[in-house]
Amino acid sequence: MQPRPGRRLSQAHVARLTGVSEGWYRALEAGRRQDFSEAFLLRVARALRLSEAETLTLFLGVCGRRPPEESPRDPRHLPEGVKALLDQQVTYPAYLSDIAWNVVAVNGLMAEWFPWSVRPGANLIRWALLSPEAREQMLDWEESCARTYLAMLRVAANSNPDNAELRALVREVLDADAECRRIWARDSEVVEHRDGHVFPYHGGREIRVISHVLLPIQRTDLRFVFITPLLDGDEAAA
Structure with missing residues (x-):
């Protein structure tokens, strides 16, 4: 994960923000584990202020599925x-x-x-x-x-x-x-x-x-x- 200019965070800082050890977060960036929970990945997305497309990319790359809907949509409210x-x-x-x-x-x-x-x-x-x-x-x-x-x-x-x-x-x-x-x-x-x-x-x-x-x-x-x-x-x- 390459931080954007103005958004540089150390692995230790992101680990603290997401409530895990530095080693656990480092394993995510290195692609060494595949059992990360959806809750953890959502915390990473929020900590890094990822866009919707970036969050989707994170989930697809790590666990091969789309991120969950954080709140149910009202089907009556159509685009x-x-x-x-x-x-x-x-x-x-x-x-x-x-x-x-x-x-x-x-x-x-x-x-x-x-x-x-x-x-x-x-x-x-x-x-x-x-x-x-x-x-x-x-x-x-x-x-x-x-x-x-x-x-x-x-x-x-x-x-x-x-x-x-x-x-x-x-x-x-x-x-x-x-x-x-x-x-x-x-x-x-x-x-x-x-x-x-x-x-x-x-x-x-x-x-x-x-x-x-x-x-x-x-x-x-x-x-x-x-x-x-x-x-x-x-x-x-x-």
Whole structure:
């Protein structure tokens, strides 16, 4: 770690500021240890007054993961650019969801195609796996919907073991539905995002659609998803 002009601190000084021995901090700079806690790395970032990008670099270099959010973000407070992009999407259904698949915002077409998405407390996983409506709208429900969503839920729960909302969602789904319990016990498939997933949708007439998942750089805790009809070229690629 190279100090910037005007910010020069000795290893002994940084060690005192972060509450560790000089040898422990020296091991960090020398790259000799890989078991530093997130709390320690955050103290180092504060002591050295690292920027957000520098803190990210520190975490990725030392432990290969992003720094934790120091305080939970309110999903209702959307960056203007993200909200504008959603509102201006008038060709296809689109929505924003958080890490536990709570629906944060939708555009007009999403509300028209999937009215459940504007109901209070709308949650994609809960609707897709537990709602009778989903089993009617999503044709071939087990193959095109349930297996994929349960695989996504498995990845999210394992990636965020401290997230109580995700743990509760897993319990709710498995406690409520025998088919979901059967698929969960039988399959070991894992899926991080449903990006590029093709599924048949009823909506008054059968249509095959494809979902696209974007992660807004301003809010990496959100997913921006839009749904497009499957065109002939897409069908061939699939």
